[in-house]
Amino acid sequence: MTGTPQGDTLPLERDFEATIGHDQRIEPRDWMPDGYRRTMVRQIAQHAHSEIIGMQPEGEWITRAPSLRRKAILLAKVQDEAGHGLYLYSAAETLGADRGELTEMLIEGRQKYSSIFNYPTLSFADVGVIGWLVDGAAICNQVPLCRSSYGPYARAMIRICKEESFHQRQGFELLLTMMRGTPAQREMVQDAVNRWWWPSLMMFGPPDDASPNTERSMAWKIKRHTNDELRQRFVDITVPQAEVLGVTLPDPDLRWNAERGHHDFGPIDWSELKRVISGDGPCNAARMARRRSAHEDGAWVREAAAAHAARKTGREVAA
Numbered sequence: 001m002t003g004t005p006q007g008d009t010l011p012l013e014r015d016f017e018a019t020i021g022h023d024q025r026i027e028p029r030d031w032m033p034d035g036y037r038r039t040m041v042r043q044i045a046q047h048a049h050s051e052i053i054g055m056q057p058e059g060e061w062i063t064r065a066p067s068l069r070r071k072a073i074l075l076a077k078v079q080d081e082a083g084h085g086l087y088l089y090s091a092a093e094t095l096g097a098d099r100g101e102l103t104e105m106l107i108e109g110r111q112k113y114s115s116i117f118n119y120p121t122l123s124f125a126d127v128g129v130i131g132w133l134v135d136g137a138a139i140c141n142q143v144p145l146c147r148s149s150y151g152p153y154a155r156a157m158i159r160i161c162k163e164e165s166f167h168q169r170q171g172f173e174l175l176l177t178m179m180r181g182t183p184a185q186r187e188m189v190q191d192a193v194n195r196w197w198w199p200s201l202m203m204f205g206p207p208d209d210a211s212p213n214t215e216r217s218m219a220w221k222i223k224r225h226t227n228d229e230l231r232q233r234f235v236d237i238t239v240p241q242a243e244v245l246g247v248t249l250p251d252p253d254l255r256w257n258a259e260r261g262h263h264d265f266g267p268i269d270w271s272e273l274k275r276v277i278s279g280d281g282p283c284n285a286a287r288m289a290r291r292r293s294a295h296e297d298g299a300w301v302r303e304a305a306a307a308h309a310a311r312k313t314g315r316e317v318a319a
């Protein structure tokens with residue numbers, strides 16, 4: 001949509017800017033600049049893809065969960081992630097983006113998903129650490145998105161955040177149980193924390209001075225905080241939780257800075273984030289292969305659903 005039939009978009013732009021300025025929501029039928037629509041579709045689609053690909057690392061442990069209780073919890077969590085993907089694809093559809101086309105773009109490597117899901121899950125402790133750190137980081141990033149300027153995205157985020165906080169607590173509870181177990185269990189937890197800590201900090205995106213989208217997204221109130229602000233908040237929240245668990249975060253430079261009122265932390269290896277985003281992480285190829293085969297295996301379901309919908313519409317028209 002570029003403007004009114006007369007091509008005079010100025011009054012519409014003014015309305016749009018006023019809505020943003022008054023902290024009100026942009027809704028699907030409202031006029032919006034092309035750039036805003038593109039940015040929203042990009043962010044929502046990447047987020048949706050992340051939820052769906054994010055089912056894989058933990059999903060691998062469903063058949064190997066150590067008890068029926070842990071299996072039931074894990075099944076429910078992975079199913080929740082599928083639900084989040086669906087709410088988000090629906091939000092993208094309100095912007096005119098077709099879900100099938102977005103999936104094609106992911107499968108062809110034209111759209112991204114979160115770097116974090118390209119790391120392997122080597123032990124059951126990884127399930128706990130994903131809940132604690134990855135869902136923890138996701139909550140930190142997504143709670144402010146409940147106030148994002150695009151209505152359907154902000155509303156989807158409210159429900160997603162409620163479920164993610166449940167996920168975070170189950171991860172923490174699992175780790176606490178393991179930390180109260182045998183020395184071997186404690187070692188498994190520490191090993192998982194060592195492997196997931198830095199990738200979790202990278203989830204927040206590149207540093208502010210290398211983040212091309214932040215300034216525009218902040219001006220449009222799509223993003224409410226910069227990548228570095230949210231990363232710092234996550235570190236500050238997580239350090240005391242690590243103390244309760246009795247694990248060591250793998251950063252010798254991590255310490256409280258009374259002057260700043262925040263924790264200082266060591267340098268992040270941004271070349272690793274770049275590598276993983278560009279497809280060269282430890283599990284990128286496996287994750288995409290699995291996503292592609294799931295899509296192909298699901299073709300008959302999509303065809304059957306479409307045929308059913310067409311028959312139903314036909315019957316309704318005949319009646």
Ligand code: FAQ
Nearest residue numbers: 047050054081113114115138202203204205211212213214
């Ligand atoms: N991985 O200019 P910025 C979850 C890309 S859901 C991959 O800073 P922006 C739930 C970025 O897209 C996790 N790509 O970009 C769960 C951009 O590329 P483009 C997903 C990344 O958009 C838990 C380029 O780099 N959450 O975990 C990453 O302003 C457990 C430049 O970056 C969301 O999607 C990355 N880490 O800020 C599921 C939340 N970082 O498009 C299962 C919503 C950056 O220009 C189990 N999204 N890039 O080609 C956001 O808040 C933002 O999009 C950011 C990036 C903060 C991710």
